[in-house]
Structures are given as C-alpha cells and as structure tokens.
Amino acid sequence: MSALRPTPTNTVAGPSTAGGSLSPVPATAQSVTLSRFSAWFGATPALHNIELHVPSQSVMAIIGPSGSGKSTVLRAINRLNDGLPGVRHAGSILLGDEDIYASTVNPSVLRQRVGMVFQRSNPFPRSVRDNVAYGPQLNRRLRGRELDDVVEYALRRAALWDEVKDRLRQDARTLSGGQQQRLCIARALANDPEVLLLDEPSSALDPHGTQRIEELVYDLRQQLTILIVTHNLHQAARVADRTALLVDGVLVEEAPSSRLFTRPADSRTEAFITGRFG
Numbered sequence: 001m002s003a004l005r006p007t008p009t010n011t012v013a014g015p016s017t018a019g020g021s022l023s024p025v026p027a028t029a030q031s032v033t034l035s036r037f038s039a040w041f042g043a044t045p046a047l048h049n050i051e052l053h054v055p056s057q058s059v060m061a062i063i064g065p066s067g068s069g070k071s072t073v074l075r076a077i078n079r080l081n082d083g084l085p086g087v088r089h090a091g092s093i094l095l096g097d098e099d100i101y102a103s104t105v106n107p108s109v110l111r112q113r114v115g116m117v118f119q120r121s122n123p124f125p126r127s128v129r130d131n132v133a134y135g136p137q138l139n140r141r142l143r144g145r146e147l148d149d150v151v152e153y154a155l156r157r158a159a160l161w162d163e164v165k166d167r168l169r170q171d172a173r174t175l176s177g178g179q180q181q182r183l184c185i186a187r188a189l190a191n192d193p194e195v196l197l198l199d200e201p202s203s204a205l206d207p208h209g210t211q212r213i214e215e216l217v218y219d220l221r222q223q224l225t226i227l228i229v230t231h232n233l234h235q236a237a238r239v240a241d242r243t244a245l246l247v248d249g250v251l252v253e254e255a256p257s258s259r260l261f262t263r264p265a266d267s268r269t270e271a272f273i274t275g276r277f278g
Ligand SMILES: Nc1ncnc2c1ncn2[C@@H]1O[C@H](COP(=O)(O)OP(=O)(O)OP(=O)(O)O)[C@@H](O)[C@H]1O
Pocket: 041, 046, 064, 065, 066, 067, 068, 069, 070, 071, 072, 073, 084
C-alpha cells in the first residue's frame, strides 16, 4: 500500500485555457472504506466497529440522532479529530487503497485530497477571489493567470461564478449565506479533491439556498465521492445514492436510499425515519 501523496493531477489540475475555454482536469474520485473503525474521546466511546464502503463517484448520506457520531465519522476521514485531547481510534480508513492513518501520511496533503465544508460557512475575512485562491497558491504555488484560471474553474464547479464574477475583489462576507456556503465548497474544490465531506451544509440556509446546495451535490457526484451529514431526511433521500444510519456510534443500517427510506431492514431505522426517536 503506497503512502498518500499528491496525485499527479493535483500538481497540474485546474483548467487549461487554450482557446479560451475551460477544460478542467479533475482528480480521480476515490472510494472511502471504513473497516472495524472505532473512536473514543477519553474513556467515552463515540464510534464502534464501523464498516462502511462509499463507492467512488457516489453520494452517501449519514443520518442519525444528535450525538450519534455522524460528525465524528466525517472528521475521522479528514483526520480532523487528530490532536483533540484524549482522542484515539482503532481499525482503518482507506482512501482508494491507501490507509489514511499510515505513519507516512501527511494530514495536510490528505485534507487537500479530502475537502470538508462545515455547517456554518466560514469564509476568511478576505476577498471572494482570495478565499478560493488560498489553497492552490499555498499548495501548488500557482500564481498569475494560472491561479486566476483555477479560481474561475472552482467557482464554476461550485455554481457560483455567474453570481460573483464581477465581485471577485469584494469581501467574501458580503455574500449571502447560501453564496458563502458555495464559496466554501469552491474553496475545497480549488484543491481538486477526490472526496468531499459536507457536514450539514444547508442547515443554516433558506429553502432556495438549500436547493442550490442539493443541485450542486447532484452535479458534483459525477466527479467526486461525497459524504453528507444531514438532519434532513428528505434531503438524504433526494441527493444520496446510499444512506447510512448511525445510532449511539453504531452503524445500524446502510442501503440504497430508495430502499432504506421505503423498506428499512432494521426496526431502529424504521423508528428513526418515522420520527419515533431522534
Ligand atoms: N471533541 C470532543 N470531545 C469529547 N467528546 C466529543 C467531542 N466531539 C464529539 N464528542 C462526543 O462524541 C459523540 C458523537 O458526537 P458527534 O458530534 O459526532 O455526533 P453527531 O451525530 O454529529 O451529533 P449532532 O447531530 O448533534 O451534530 C457525542 O457523544 C459527543 O459528545
């Protein structure tokens, strides 16, 4: 098994602008596989022996009651739990066939390959352009025209370009909440990730903003592997190919969304989706 490394496309990704048309070279989407993955915060167990395979170029929704471990799963895939006091884990998480917890893995490189967007949009207090340019500038040392092209490419992929192309120098915090959330997605996409983790990305948005995010997830699934944590069961049913239910850190059921929401195999799933608990 090889150590995680920047993919070849990460070094050249971004648009070629020959002829003035964008022809992006996206990274190859990767599957994500958790095997007997457990996590603890101090003595408190948060995840128990999770077995979960997310096929490449698909959307997996993770649902479950509050405190069931949904965010912990996402953060484990990005190694964002590393460094929290008392945290430890057992088992493995593979990105494609690469163990993300191998000692050779650089977590910063991992986080370029596995982008994450949080519930509350968190743009830097800088311009729209600078928010998106930050990653490729730092990680790929892009400058000038090449950098501008990557910014445009990422904003187009995030379905935001048309709304901000004349406001690139404006403070990102002047955008609407929904636009800020898509800006955060563009910021992750600028690193040309193979996997995108979305932690309740539309819970702070109005119905229109929510719909834009869902359309975006639907479109991005062709190029990326996406895991989305959501409290909105209709959203999971709409956007996710498969859905996983976590209860008390245990994976209760994982199935195609069309089946899980209509013919759940486990009585706890039925109780959860019919609102009898959680
Ligand atoms: N940094 C931390 N330190 C200690 N315990 C934590 C920490 N983060 C999470 N936990 C605990 O781990 C468990 C799972 O939390 P997690 O945030 O993953 O749940 P969740 O399903 O995402 O919840 P919610 O839907 O409310 O966001 C909870 O019991 C929580 O209190």
